[in-house]
Amino acid sequence: xxxxxxxxxxxxxxxxAIAAKAKAMKGEGIDVCSFSTGEPDFDTPHHIKVAAIKxxxxxxxxYGPAAGEPALREAIAAKLQRENNLDYRPEQVIVTNGGKQxxxxxxxxLIEPGxxxxxxxxxxxxxxxxxxxxxxxxxxxxxxxxxxYKITPEQLQQAITPKxxxxxxxxxxxxxxxxxTPEEIKALAQVIVKADIFVVADEIYEKILYDGATHLSIGxxxxxILERTIVSNGFAxxxxxxxxxxxxxxxPVELIKATITIQSHSTSNVCTFAQYxxxxxxxxxxxxxxxxxxxxxxxxxxxxxxxxxxxGLTCPRPDGAxxxxxxxxxxxxxxxxxxxxxxxxxxxxxxPGIAFGADNNIRLSYATDMETIEKGMDRLEKFxxxxxx
Ligand code: PLP
Numbered sequence: 001x002x003x004x005x006x007x008x009x010x011x012x013x014x015x016x017a018i019a020a021k022a023k024a025m026k027g028e029g030i031d032v033c034s035f036s037t038g039e040p041d042f043d044t045p046h047h048i049k050v051a052a053i054k055x056x057x058x059x060x061x062x063y064g065p066a067a068g069e070p071a072l073r074e075a076i077a078a079k080l081q082r083e084n085n086l087d088y089r090p091e092q093v094i095v096t097n098g099g100k101q102x103x104x105x106x107x108x109x110l111i112e113p114g115x116x117x118x119x120x121x122x123x124x125x126x127x128x129x130x131x132x133x134x135x136x137x138x139x140x141x142x143x144x145x146x147x148x149y150k151i152t153p154e155q156l157q158q159a160i161t162p163k164x165x166x167x168x169x170x171x172x173x174x175x176x177x178x179x180x181t182p183e184e185i186k187a188l189a190q191v192i193v194k195a196d197i198f199v200v201a202d203e204i205y206e207k208i209l210y211d212g213a214t215h216l217s218i219g220x221x222x223x224x225i226l227e228r229t230i231v232s233n234g235f236a237x238x239x240x241x242x243x244x245x246x247x248x249x250x251x252p253v254e255l256i257k258a259t260i261t262i263q264s265h266s267t268s269n270v271c272t273f274a275q276y277x278x279x280x281x282x283x284x285x286x287x288x289x290x291x292x293x294x295x296x297x298x299x300x301x302x303x304x305x306x307x308x309x310x311x312g313l314t315c316p317r318p319d320g321a322x323x324x325x326x327x328x329x330x331x332x333x334x335x336x337x338x339x340x341x342x343x344x345x346x347x348x349x350x351x352p353g354i355a356f357g358a359d360n361n362i363r364l365s366y367a368t369d370m371e372t373i374e375k376g377m378d379r380l381e382k383f384x385x386x387x388x389x
Pocket of ligand 1 (some may be wrong): 038174204234237246252
């Protein structure tokens, strides 16, 4: 069969593939410690489920507006104002099937063949693939461990060409967990405004912060940067709602209208009753978010200490998200070989850094229980020792 050329230019998601392999091994009765998926192990908070169940019973089971339920668009605009100091009207918001679809919609609406999109590496693995699918060209800039896995404004400036359309800013970051400080965000905003390019701020981990780190939405810095900012966010990580598939995009009204048109011809509206759960998430108590954050914080301490105690591994201390991204260079193994051998020899599932543009690293998610973390770290330690000889 002759498939469209664009298919050969993208690769299937490595995180989903490894998670699936670990799940299949578990299904065969093998005792696997999985640190592979970026998914909170907590169930969705009860009041959110109750709101969706009520919506279902109230007959919210029909097609809705492609842009999302008006009440949810309003709740999102109010949240962006209240928590992020972002001045968006409800018509500047589209509700999408997860943060993934919001970013995909954006790429399709904004990027033309030949347009360049600047992506700092290590990056979330879907960014370059989405750019490719939209016909654009990814321009990767390396964020070094010495600089806390963050790019400098000078690096951004140097990467900008007349073809640059968009810069992707993901803070807190998947896969490194690093968080840009308000000063660093301000410096990047100056470059963006001066160059007159767009920035998409992927803020999906904004609520998962540690050690007093703060999250600053780049669009809140003033009118000029707000006009060039698109915010992508979702409910999956902060509210443990991965399977609900609800995200959103906010930005200039013309762009949001274009994404609504695209969505109206692809998926139409997000599951109607699920959107009522999302409304409850935004308008209800935020205690559940804090409870989960505190649990992640404890797990981070344990995994971070255990990882750095393993001779041959080094890992910076991240301020956000629920990932650690250690350097495995001293083992002499490249990331894919490391991960395959680790899964086979010690039944521990982690993601190879090559998927994120960093072949000397692996990504571990600590969104799992403490017992698995302790057991998995024992096994990882054994594995690394065996490789170092
Ligand atoms: N952005 C980042 C950085 C992510 O890590 C993810 C999920 O892993 C997403 C966006 C998309 O999340 P979802 O589509 O589940 O809302």
